[in-house]
Amino acid sequence: MKKLIMMAVTVAASATAFAQDNVVKEAQKLCDKGEFEEALKIITPALTSDATTDKAAAWNTLNNIHYQKFAGIQQKKAESEIKKDNTPYDTLGMHRSIIAAMEAALKCDEFDRQPNEKGKVKIRFRKANQDRYQMGRLNLIQAGLFEYNHKNLDNAQKAWTLYIDSAEDPMFTDIDLTKDEYRAEIAYFAGLVSYQKKDYASAVKYAKIAAQDSAKAADANEILLFSQKENCKTKEDSLAYVGILKDLHKQKPNEDKYFNLLMEYYSAPGRQAERMKWLEEEITADPNNKMAWALKGEAEMNSQKWNEAVESYKKALEIDPNFIQVIFNIGVCLNSKAIELKDQLADKKTGGLTTANLNKVKEVLNQALTYMEKAKEQDPSREKVNWAYPLYQIYYSLGNKEKSAEMEKLLGN
Template sequence: MAQNSAVTNAVLYQRQGTLDKARSEIDKAVQNPKTSDKAKTWYTRGEVYDAMAASPIYGKTLAPGEGAKIAFESYQKAIQLDGKDGEYGKLATAKMDNLFGAALNAGVESYNAQKYDDAINSYKMAQQIRPQDTTAYLYAAYAAEAKQDFASAKESYNKLMGINYKSPQMYNRLLQIARQEKDEKAAMDVIQQALKAYPNNKGFMLEELNMLLSAGQGAQAMDKIDKAIAADPTNANLYAVKGSILDQNKQPEQALAAYKKAVEIDPNNFDAQFNLGVYNYNKAADLYTKASRMSLATYQKSGKKMEADGKKYFEVSLPYFEKALQLQPNDRAVISSLQKVYVRLGRNADAERMNAKLEALKK
């Protein structure tokens, strides 16, 4: 009875709200051989530290994450001693669910304090409580990246994939890690995984093709995109990607045909609309540049005609840029391009409108 009194006292002190005294009593109880093998002892210890972690007063007496960690370990021990169907085993199992949020919060607190190891430990505890919840794995990956521990970050991302989690952001993070580690094979592996999950993602398609181009496999890149088009001829994204690759290969006329095909299939394809605008804008700019470099005599002979032709290209570019702006109203590249075209066409009010839009986006 004397030995059990420490557990009883801890329960009473906890109910009274004097958690420091409850902590002192229960810490003695878990060290005493007479009470250390009792599920009630460990469940009570979990409750005391759980309450301390949640208290704005007593929480300050604990290290970041300490309350949630000790509560978790205590509830685990209670379940181990009593089984999930025992009186305290059932109570501990229910309490474990409540600890998930506490563990996450402790991790966030440590992360914000740049205590990344403590944050990762808290997130790992949250993972143990809810193994199928993706949040703790993501946060653990972010914390590992923050401390430049790319191996641990990859481990967390791989665990996410193991529970069938998918997101473009995750694959992009893994791709960035591979590039920071200068591991081109790993980068290509990531892109292959990303394309398996998101086969029509333009960004991932371009990444793969650019890798092939960088590796001197331009023919393979074009062959790959052409095969994809043959298999899915109504996919506007594929034509837009092909146009981008041809642009990078300095084949603007072929790129133009690809972009036109993309717009023909899907008039709302932003990339194709914008790049058609860019193609005609560049044609116009080249003609104006050539005219500006002419001698006076040459300019008087053919410069005006060259500028008139350039103006026509600016006019052709305009509806493409306007459609692109309609599709993505806050795209700075589109707004800037439109502002320049409006100036060239003497539409000063429209040019000012685009300039004001750009300034508003900077704020």
């Protein structure tokens, strides 16, 4: 009895498999008659059914359905353009069909190259699909452009990434499609649309391909850089981002945006030591980089290293004598140094200063005054630097009542 049951199960399974394979054949017949929607209805379940023994044939039938639909609409389009009669045709259907056809062809090849029940590989559909898509895949470019112009970013990405990825798919074994004239351009568009979709991993992937072409390298590197920046989730991501940024800065040292992005990165909390190391690298690479000297001075000023800060700022002034922010900051540093010096030299009991020590403090204050008055002279309306309060402090400390009162009035006190 058990043997009979097993035989019945086997017969039933064989019948089901036979029925599913017949479905594939029926779908192809409907396709050949141009009944594409009906063909799609019956082929779709067979693609994933365990009863379908020939998945490669099923996917190839789906490929045929979509491609023949695409080809039919494309023919109508061509005839309309020749006749100039404006005959309507399904533009959306045409572009969606070539995308779906290409996907199905690649899936067909994936199953086709799998070993059969005897462990042998017998590829049946590859040659026909190579002939169809070696040139036919070019239609993916226009499909992507149509979808992109109609704000369908998902399908635009699908079309353009299919175009790039299919060139290296096993379906095109022995055919080199990686050197075509459109590869870099479409890789750039694939990277761009991926970035716009916030799919940063894909954006990086395709931007790297586009960047291999010198004509697209600059634009592709922008996508690569900002995708990496947006995708900084781990320490490794951050290091990858700053590595790309440094490479681009090295390639184009006069491009301010790369320097500014590095400055932004190293200005983040907790990166003070890294920032100083980077600035020293910048100065070594270009001793005439006034911004590097100014930023070094700023870092030293924030650490209350007044002498070091002043020296760095003076280096920046040697390069640009009218660097107003640096002039102002030297004044601030020297004023702060004078305040600190006064506290250090003051008598521990009385808080007073000897004449000699007072003169030491005044000497530094007068140096501060020189720079702060120069800042006032260059920026009288205080649009770039607000010199009023530091100048009031200096005048007051020097005992210049008239000038300190003038500043106090300016401050509204």
